[in-house]
Amino acid sequence: MRCLKMCNSAVTVVNAFATGKGGAVGIDLRVSAKVKLIDEGVGGEIRVRRERFEDFSLVKAVVETIKDKFGLDFGVKVRIDSEIPVGKGLKSSSAVANALTGAILGELKIELPDIEVVKLGVEAAKRAGVTLTGAFDDACASYFGDLCLTDNRKLELLKREEVEKKSVVLLIPEETVLTSSLKNKNFKVLAPYVEEAFRLALMGEWEKALVLNGLVYGSFLGYDLEPVAKALEAGAIAGLSGKGPAMFAITEEPEKVADVWEDHGEVLITTLR
Structure with missing residues (x-):
């Protein structure tokens, strides 16, 4: 090699x-x-x-x-x-x-x-x-x-x-969701709300955008959003990554979020780059 x-x-x-x-x-x-x-x-x-x-x-x-x-x-x-x-x-x-x-x-x-x-x-x-x-x-x-x-x-x-290299906590449930399983979902009904999230991101408020995005897509895809709520209560910015099921939180106190997420799946701590 x-x-x-x-x-x-x-x-x-x-x-x-x-x-x-x-x-x-x-x-x-x-x-x-x-x-x-x-x-x-x-x-x-x-x-x-x-x-x-x-x-x-x-x-x-x-x-x-x-x-x-x-x-x-x-x-x-x-x-x-x-x-x-x-x-x-x-x-x-x-x-x-x-x-x-x-x-x-x-x-x-x-x-x-x-x-x-x-x-x-x-x-x-x-x-x-x-x-x-x-x-x-x-x-x-x-x-x-x-x-x-x-x-x-x-x-x-x-x-x-460029983003500040803050800590990121990842919540990785056991469930796996393959992209091919979503082909028949009508995501277009979410367009007005997702357009608003994208507008926020373009204006520099990308952390607000990711929370809005996570709530909109997470609800539509039927995920339990309790981990997002817990992370927000812990002072973090939290959302759904991609099609899920992984969720993530950007925070100054990663151990605090990790503690409230430990019952929901595997937890990893990394950083933005």
């Missing part, structure tokens, strides 16, 4: 399901991707939180996207190590797509602007069926860090804003 690329997780500020416009902010959970070019095929090893992961569909989609883009023919052997739980709304697919795309391009000696690397990863995620909107907002926050607000339909980065 030669070329190594690292990318990170993110949490949702505004979910783009309803309007096509969304935002996310980077957090310090990492994915590393090492690749070696081979003549054909896709193989190697994927580990998620030290457990072997057998689904190579996203890896295959990244390889096919790059082959089609540049008219190349090659195979890869990969070693992917991820700290990000899968199917929890914590941008695991965006982070893997970013890291793997960057690593393969590096091994091929192809230089692209960072934003074009992100767009290739988004195209691969669409091919693999792991995103409804293209998740350009998630991919940008994963790749660049900070707050990223985007138009996912136009693949436009509308705003990137």
